[in-house]
Amino acid sequence: MNESTLCRLMFYAACAAAVGLYWSGLGGPFVLDDAYxxxxxxxxxxxxxSAREIIWGNASGELGRPVSMASFLLTVATGGMHPFPFKFGNLLIHLACATAVWQLFRRLLAHDVRLAAYAERIALAVAVIWLLHPINVSTVLYAVQRMAQLSTFFVLLALLAYVQGRRLLAIGDTARASRFLFVAFPAAFLIGLLSKENAAVAPALCLLIEIAYFRGLFTRERRVQWFFGLFLLAPMLLATGLLVVAPEKLLGLYDTRDFTMLERLLSQPRALMTYIGLLLWPRGGLMGVFVDDFAVSEGLLSPPETLASIVALLAITGVAYSYRRRAPTVFLGWTFFLVAHGVESTFLPLELYFEHRNYLPATGLLLASACLLFLLGQRVRLHSQALFVIGRTILVPGILAGLMWVSWTQVQTWRSEGALAEQALRHRPDSMRAKIVKAGVALKERRFVDAQELAQSLAMGPDQRNRMQGFVHSITIDCFAGAAPNLDNLDRAVDSAIAPIRLSDASSFRPLARALEEGRCGGALTPGRLADAIVRIIDGAATQPNTSRPKWMLRTTAATLYARAGEWDAARYQAEMAWQPNADPAVGALLVRIYVHLGDRARAEAVLGEVASRVETYEVAGSLEIARLRQAVGAML
Structure with a gap:
């Protein structure tokens, strides 16, 4: 049996092992952003x-991610609205991505003079380790992260197209090379972007391949120059122009964050070093989705790990670059890891830390590590054959067994939302999200005392940013428990609020407003009183722009509560302030109904026209609501 056939059989065996590892977790619940x-x-x-509304109506990213949404629609159409078909689909995509990793690295290693003879086995090792690595469990079993998976898959296909195009150019087949470079690559690149925007790194990754194995920036091949001009330079200029002309398009979310752009840039080296630690030494307890306790770097020495992380990343990059000719694949793997983080781990106002951001970058770090170990192993083999045999027969199987064990334990944790939260709190006791989720699980199970303890731990905790939500959730739990809510907690919530208002702050009032609407809170807490408290919180964030999503969301809640209380002028004011250019059409619909109640037909018609302009004709629910609003306005005297 030749090496190629043996590697193929081993890869198939690894795929079967991955299915076995993940199978018991495929029935786990939807979590966090899945519901949205x-x-x-x-x-x-x-x-x-409508189907068109599903595919084109998502607001998760600038491009709407229609490819990902179409895949979710296909999942629902064939398997129903259950977690299993979503996560099973993710597992299949994970296997497809591993196959693409394997095939891409086989082709890349063939250009490495020192490692070409071992390309099959190194590529296999990297693909298998990545396939079974526990850091990917939270991507595969977090259903909505199919967006990251599809983006990764099409980036890998785009890189395969580039490598094939470069190979054909090298042998003089320019016609076929052009088809790969200017047809296959942009097609895969575009589909990747429409899956998730972090596919934008694909052209930069091609440049790294060019530097590592070909002529780099000094190539005289006109087709390669045109390639990078079209797919790397032009998009960079476009993005730069967008930052200059309309910075709010890319940076607008900073008004909802607890950190500035500089603080985020300082924090990311620490995040990258943490990712590296988990990739090279996986520890299940430190993995998961409840990572909101990741500290902000406020300066180079606050915390001290900030400067150390920056120095470490620069030093490793410097060494990798200096060895780029002798060890081009080590250089490529390391810089691949860094550049693949270029969208989500740089200046954009995203949250500081999420391990699923490593889904594509991890392949580069694992490639660099495997090649470095192989090169060192060659030297060891020359000096100690026995040590080499021990490493090959004991160390490698031991690493795989360890990875599979940690992955298995992570998969078991993903079988329930409560287990996820409990694991997080054992290792991240300050995670607000983990406490809220665990309290929510306790509330569903009618364990009201446990839920109240978790809410109080937030309300009385060391992080003042989280106290407001702790008090709000405490009142909500009282309402659902059938107990008289402690209204002093409402004043405490207001006093604890800190600007800027975050999305989680705005969302925390919705369950309480729903409990109030359902009559669960008794007579002491009225819609007007709750609305007054919300307005005091809004007034405390006077410097936060009114266009900030959390702010207009909170104003919408206040307007709804005032309307329910019969305080129509207050409802009108809050709804008018909430009706921002970026607000959901539902906000405008609320304002129209308020104007109808107040008898202001002219304003009702004007806002209704604006609402209609923001609703596409294929949006079924929105179109029906507009029809109802037109009927209500038409009935006015």
Whole structure:
């Protein structure tokens, strides 16, 4: 049996092992952002949303991620609205990505003079380790992260197209090379972007391949120059122009964050070093999705790891670059890891830390590590054959067994939302999200005392940013428990609020407003009183722009509560302030109904026209609501 056939069989065996590892976790629950992204899918099943609305109506990114949404729609159409088909689909994509990793690295290593003879086995090792690595569990079993998976898959296909195009150019087949470089690559690149925007790193990764194995920036091949001009330089100029002309398009979310752009840039080296640690030494307890306790770097020495991380990254990069001719694949793997983080780990106002951001970058770090170990192993083999044999027969199987064990334990944790939160709190006791999720699980199970303890731990905790939500959730739990809510907690919530208002702050009032609407809070807490408290919080964030999403969301909640209390002038004012250019059409619909109640037909018609302009004709629920609003306005005297 030749080496190629043996490697193929071993890869198939690894795929079977991955299916076995993940199978018991495929029935685990939806978590966190799943509900936000999959809500429209339920409406489609009920016939109140169109397929076009699902595919083109997502607001998760600048491009709407229609390819990912189309895949979710296909999942629902064939398997229903259950976690299993979503996560099973993710597992299949994971296997496809591993196959692409294997095939890409086989081709890249063939250009490395010192490692070409071992390309098959090194590529296999990297693909298998990545396939079974526990850091990917939170990507595969977090259903909505199919967006990251699809983006990665099409980036890998784009890189395969580039490598094939370069190979054909090298042998003089310019016609076929052009088809790969200017047809296959942009097609895969575009589909990747429409899956998730972090596919934008693909052209830069091609440049790294060019530097590592070909002529780099000094190539005289006109087709390669045109390639980078079209797919790297032009998009960079476009992005730079967008930052200059309309910076709010890319940087607007900073008004909802607890950190500035500089603080984020300082924090990311620490995040990258943490990722590296988990990739090279996986520890299940430190993995997961509840990572909101990751500290902000406020300066080079605050915390001290900030400067150390920057120095470490620069030093490793310097060494990798200096050895780029003798060890081009080590250089490529390391810089691949850094550049693949270029969208989500740089200046954009995203949250500081999420391990699923390593889904593509991890392949580069693992490639660099495997090649470095192989090169060192060659030297060891020359001096100690016995040590080499021990490493090959004991160390490698031991690494795989360890990875599979940690992955297995992580998969078991993903079988329940409560287990995820409990694991997080054992290792990240200050995670607000983990406490809220665990309290939510306790509330569903009617363990009201446990839920209240978790809410109080937030309310009385050391992080003042989280105290407001702790008090709000404490009141909500009282309402659902059938107990008289402690209204002093409402004043404490207001006093604890700190600007800027975050999305989680705005969302924390929704369950309480729903409990109030359902009559669960008794007579002491009225809609007007809750609305007054919310307005005091809004007034405390006077410097936060009114266009900030959390702010207009909170104003919308206040307007709804005032309307329910019969305080129509207050409702009108809050709804008018909430009706921002970036607000959801539902906000405008609320304002129209308020104007209808107040008898202001002219303003009702004006706002209704604005609402209609923001609703596409294929949006079923939105179109029906506009029809109802027109009927209500038409009935006015």
């Amino acid at each position: 992204n999959f809500g429209p899918l339920e409406k489609w099943l009920q016939g109140t949303a």
